[in-house]
Each structure stands twice: as C-alpha cells, then as structure tokens.
Amino acid sequence: MIDITNCNMCARHCGIDRTQKKGFCRIDDNLYISTICIHKGEEPVLTGEKGVCNVFFDHCTLQCEYCQNYQISCNLYDMGKDRMSLEECYIQIARILDTGCNMLGFVSPTPYAHIIENLAEMLAKNSYHPIIIYNTNGYDSVETIRSMKDIVDVYLPDYKYGSYELAKDLSKAENYPDAALDAIKEMVRQKGTALKLDENGLATSGVIVRHLVLPGQVENSKSALLNLATEISTDIPISLMSQYYPTYHADKYPEMSRKITSEEYAEVAHFMFSLGFDNGWTQEPESSECYKPDFTEEKVFK
Numbered sequence: 301m302i303d304i305t306n307c308n309m310c311a312r313h314c315g316i317d318r319t320q321k322k323g324f325c326r327i328d329d330n331l332y333i334s335t336i337c338i339h340k341g342e343e344p345v346l347t348g349e350k351g352v353c354n355v356f357f358d359h360c361t362l363q364c365e366y367c368q369n370y371q372i373s374c375n376l377y378d379m380g381k382d383r384m385s386l387e388e389c390y391i392q393i394a395r396i397l398d399t400g401c402n403m404l405g406f407v408s409p410t411p412y413a414h415i416i417e418n419l420a421e422m423l424a425k426n427s428y429h430p431i432i433i434y435n436t437n438g439y440d441s442v443e444t445i446r447s448m449k450d451i452v453d454v455y456l457p458d459y460k461y462g463s464y465e466l467a468k469d470l471s472k473a474e475n476y477p478d479a480a481l482d483a484i485k486e487m488v489r490q491k492g493t494a495l496k497l498d499e500n501g502l503a504t505s506g507v508i509v510r511h512l513v514l515p516g517q518v519e520n521s522k523s524a525l526l527n528l529a530t531e532i533s534t535d536i537p538i539s540l541m542s543q544y545y546p547t548y549h550a551d552k553y554p555e556m557s558r559k560i561t562s563e564e565y566a567e568v569a570h571f572m573f574s575l576g577f578d579n580g581w582t583q584e585p586e587s588s589e590c591y592k593p594d595f596t597e598e599k600v601f602k
C-alpha cells in the first residue's frame with residue numbers, strides 16, 4: 301500500500317507527508333507531466349514500428365549532474381504549468397493508444413506510483429490494455445516495486461553505479477548501488493529473467509536493465525555489471541548504452557566534459573560478455589546524436 305503521507309516511495313525514504321510538505325523530489329500530491337508523446341527509443345523490443353507512448357513525469361528522485369532530461373528532471377524548476385488532472389492525462393494517453401500504439405511507458409514514475417495505479421484502473425475500465433513499462437532510474441523502494449506487481453508488465457530500470465563514491469558525487473545518492481540492486485531483485489522476483497515477446501517481437505513481460513557508460517568511469521561500469529551478475533543473474537537482458545553526451549552540470553567535472561570513447565565502450569562491452577551476459581543490446585559509439593531530447597520543443601525527439 302503506497303502512502304504519500306509517509307513517503308517512502310523511493311530509496312531516499314524522506315518519510316514526509318506530501319500533502320503538507322515536499323521532500324527531496326519536491327513533488328507534492330499533484331500530478332505533474334512535462335510531455336506525453338510517442339518515442340521511438342533505444343530497445344527495439346519496446347518500440348517496434350509504432351513506438352512507445354511515453355509519459356514524462358516532472359522532477360526526479362535522483363539529481364544526476366549529467367542528466368539528459370534535466371529540463372524536466374531538475375528539482376529546482378517550477379513545474380506549476382505542468383500540473384495535469386488525472387482525467388486529462390488519461391485522455392492524452394488514450395488518444396495515442398487509439399493510433400494503434402500498444403506500449404505505454406512511464407518515465408521517472410516512482411513518486412507518482414499511486415497515480416499510476418489509478419491510471420491503470422481507468423484504462424482497463426475503458427478496455428485499454430497496453431503493455432505497461434516502468435522506466436525508472438532504479439532508485440526505488442522495494443515496497444513501491446511490490447505495489448506495481450499487478451500493474452507493470454515490463455520493468456526498465458537503470459543500474460547506474462557500482463561505485464558508492466560516484467553515486468554520491470554525481471547523483472547525491474551514496475546508497476544507490478545497494479538500493480537499486482534491491483529494487484531490481486524485486487522486479488526479477490516478479491517477472492523472472494526471461495523476456496517474453498509477442499508474435500511481432502515486442503516485449504510483453506520482463507525486466508531490461510539499462511546501464512549508461514560514463515566517460516572515464518570504466519571501473520564503475522565493470523563494478524555495476526559484476527553486481528548484477530553476482531547478485532541477480534547473467535540471464536537478465538542488459539541494454540548497454542553509449543549515448544552519454546556532456547550536458548547540464550557535467551562541465552563541473554573535467555572527466556565528464558566529453559563523450560565516451562569507442563575504446564571505453566568496447567572495454568565495458570567485452571567485460572559484460574566475459575561475465576556471461578548475452579541477452580540485450582549494445583549501441584553504436586556515436587549514438588548520442590540520436591537521443592538528444594529537447595523538452596522545450598513540441599517535438600521532443602528529433
């Protein structure tokens with residue numbers, strides 16, 4: 301049972317009453333959405349030809365210094381203009397599902413998990429049964445993931461850090477390596493390690509873990525992959541991402557002010573395969589150009 305009057309929805313465990321005050325994520329008890337749009341994203345089993353109807357929520361439980369979505373994830377910006385009623389959100393989603401898209405992704409969903417429960421109920425009542433994707437930074441409480449058991453079809457968590465120090469410096473979340481691992485374990489407990497696909501090759505159930513390789517941080521990537529291999533399983537699909545580009549506050553850190561090199565990416569990919577991971581996806585080294593969102597534009601992804 302999710303209780304926003306004692307909010308422990310993410311691994312920050314602020315324990316505050318969100319009807320009265322704001323915690324780290326600065327989200328009260330309202331719904332704030334930047335954009336609801338079709339996104340043809342990274343993993344082909346999720347996007348297919350028609351893409352994913354992605355709901356981009358405002359603010360975030362992490363504050364990564366290099367966040368590619370900083371325009372909407374930064375907890376300092378005023379999100380008043382993005383306040384949306386549940387009904388309006390439902391209408392916008394239904395409009396997109398009516399075009400034939402059957403994948404519905406919630407991006408940075410955790411502080412809004414109680415609202416996702418209501419939305420899923422409204423959609424089902426009106427005969428919409430999309431595949432629901434929980435696209436999260438991984439910094440979730442196990443209780444929240446448990447509460448999503450009968451709602452979510454595919455979990456799409458990041459596993460960003462094996463290094464506590466890096467998690468602290470770059471995302472203000474020193475406990476990330478352990479907390480995210482616990483959340484992913486619960487996802488795998490619910491869905492198993494095998495990705496289920498339909499006749500068109502689209503995912504219907506499972507867990508896909510995303511890991512973004514950061515410049516100068518090959519050891520962090522190796523340690524994250526090692527954690528996943530030893531604590532979960534090498535059967536789990538990994539989406540190994542090369543699309544980092546310096547943005548937001550990245551220029552505060554000299555080593556973060558560049559893209560990753562093809563050598564760095566190859567070293568991490570080689571390590572991943574050597575551990576035994578052989579389900580999932582790798583990216584082309586220059587893929588950062590393909591995934592630059594601009595949330596100030598009507599068309600977010602070019």
Ligand code: SF4
Nearest residue numbers: 307310313314323325
């Ligand atoms: S969602 Fe996380 S950051 Fe936001 S108030 Fe709850 S525990 Fe704190």
